Amino acid sequence: TRQLRRLGASCDWANERFTMDEGFSKAVVHVFVELHRRGLLYRDKRLVNWDPHFRTAISDLEVETREVQGKFWHLAYPLADGSGTISVATTRPETMLADMAVAVNPADERYAHLVGTMVRLPITGRLIPIVADEHADPELGSGAVKITPGHDFNDFEVGRRAGIAPADMLNMLDAEARIVQCGGVPDALIGLDRFEARKAVVALLEAEGALEKIEDRLIQTPYGDRSGVVIEPWLTDQWYVDAKTLAGPALDAVRSGAIRVVPETWKKTYYNWLEDIQPWCVSRQLWWGHQIPAWYGPDGTAYVAATEAEAHAQAGVEVALTRDPDVLDTWFSSALWPFATMGWPEADPKAMGRYPNDVLISGFDILFFWDARMVMQGLEFMGDVPFRTLYLHGLVRDATGAKMSKSKGNTVDPLGLIDRFGADALRFTLAAMESQGRDIKLDEKRVEGYRNFATKLWNAARFAQSNGIGGSTTQEPPSATLPVNKWIVAETIRTVQALDLALADLRFDEAANTVYQFVWSRFCDWYLELIKPAVSGVERGAVDAETQAVAGWVLDRILVLLHPFMPFITEELWHALAPREHDLIVAAWPMADARGLDPAAQAEIDWLIRLIGDVRAARAELNVPPGARLAAHLRDADVETVARLERNRAAIERMARIAIDPAPAPTGGAAQVVVDEATYVLPLEGVIDLAAERARLARAAEGAEKERDALAKRLGNPGFVEKAKPEAVDKARADLAERSAEADRFRIALKRLG
């Protein structure tokens, strides 16, 4: 929570909850008792994934399969009547001590005559039957397979089918996976660790001549995800939740769209898991956690109740009861989070309007552990989905792309990054890099870049402050008459629209990039540069109040839009720029009302930006000294352009460092800049390299011609004109005309140069 606080997570910290809190614990007990009452939770003796290091049962999800180099031992079990042997193979030879059968496929004619006969198990000398079972695959190995019901999930099922009750299944291991007596295990083996026992058993088999051969092979081995030791299937009594029944409604909720999953591709994963779900083992032999609300009588009968008194009510007051010492899987309580946090079952979160939630934002790594189980429990106990949208984001990985984990110790400490670049920069980085369905390799350079962005914003605000700009909180933009102001208002509204769309789609990267591009490339690079003369009073001899008001309004909008990404700096600037009635965090989100915008003004500024840009590019390419002011003589300019030039004279002179000269261009060397219909001739006799200017113009002409020819070719294709969408054809025609005219103008300029 320290990290979250420093990141500026706007949680309701006054309502912090911990699953072990008293109120939450009551909800956990209630759910356990209720599930039991509804027949959805029961005690069962069956094989469980057992962690011999922590000496506890774990759930299927806590087992990770690793491929390791192992061996495959082929054993020869003698037939009881002495007529020969039958071959079986195993990757875990020590388990033969607890073998209770050999299985062959009922359709396997090779062994049909042996079914029902006995085998004398090596080492222990026990007689075990040869049984017919579909599990045995005739294609694999010898076609016969040893059956150890107490130590293998498949064999457990085979054993049951063969009529062996779980209570009668041989169990050869203790909780720490050491050999115990069962079915005639030699004393020498008792107490050996399972891996020591393996060596010993192999040696004994070899001595008996029962070892046929040993092969190297890769084997899939289960490991505990926390302990890292090999998991043993172990026969114990545990509490299980009937996950299959709970999964039905959870599947329907996503199938019907009651829960929207983003990105959609995760739906399939969700379905696959829930459709094939196994009983969920929820008891743990640990001392830390919610203790299971079950009491046992002297005869082992379990009484599930919220309190010991209620258990006595079931068992009878005179019966001595002992509480189950086990605790619940931590995810059992976590699954109740969406409603147990709000006082349920005493309070009714639905009536409070706090259930369902809108969006759950979650890493995909806990989709099964937590998300799906919240859906199951939420539907079972609240009768509704816990959240309407499930957003699954990528995982932050280390520089090499490996998943960060506490146990591996390769975590990136967000606090260190915050210390160096600020929480705002880190938040913006994570948002900008969070594109759906992809992990994030955290790049420090990126964080640094967004730190720079924050600094840029800071400096822009400083500029505003020193020019009387700031503190215009109205939703409606101030009235604007100047094209530059109309333009930035339109750009702002466009940005709000784009941001709204991106956020509605949960595209945080798109949202971040949109606002970044607007603030830096539009507002700072163009708008602030364009209005400098106006707000400093240089232009008209007095500061322009309209521009101040518009700039202040835009800056305010920027702070609001940026706040979700960069809450700290924006809140600071919000208060620094003007006295405010409330904090930025509760400011109204900007409206995206595009009515009343002036397209002509927008077109004018777009033209202005093109003109300044083209002049700058020509100057840079021709190595004109940056400080030099040049005259620009007009050719072919229409009335509209002349008017625009007049309206934007100051900005053009300032930013392109040219002065429009009505006089015809003098003869001699000159650079020529073509923007739309007009050509701007910049006399540079003796200053520029004519060859360089010729090359520049020729390159521009060739570029336009190349595009012109490509368009002409496409339009010359009958297939295109007939089959393409009319809009595409129209656009191609318009582009062709434009490129063609442009190419001509460059050629004319080139010719003029001589």
Add this chain to the structure above:
RNA sequence: GGGCGCGUAGCUCAGUGGUAGAGCACUGUGUUCACACCGCAGGGGUCGUAGGUUCAAUCCCUACCGCGCCCACCA
């Protein structure tokens, strides 16, 4: 074995059936009074490979190659 994802500029990544984008890095340049954590200009990609569909494919389909993840009882 089943499922999913990725392979686009040097790096990290967006993206679209109709002439390829961002940030960083790189090159040139700059003492214009918000900012060098900056400005201006610029170079750089046969969009993994091979087929197919289409007037048109980086984008759709198929196969293949490489990388990653999840699930799974082949003894």
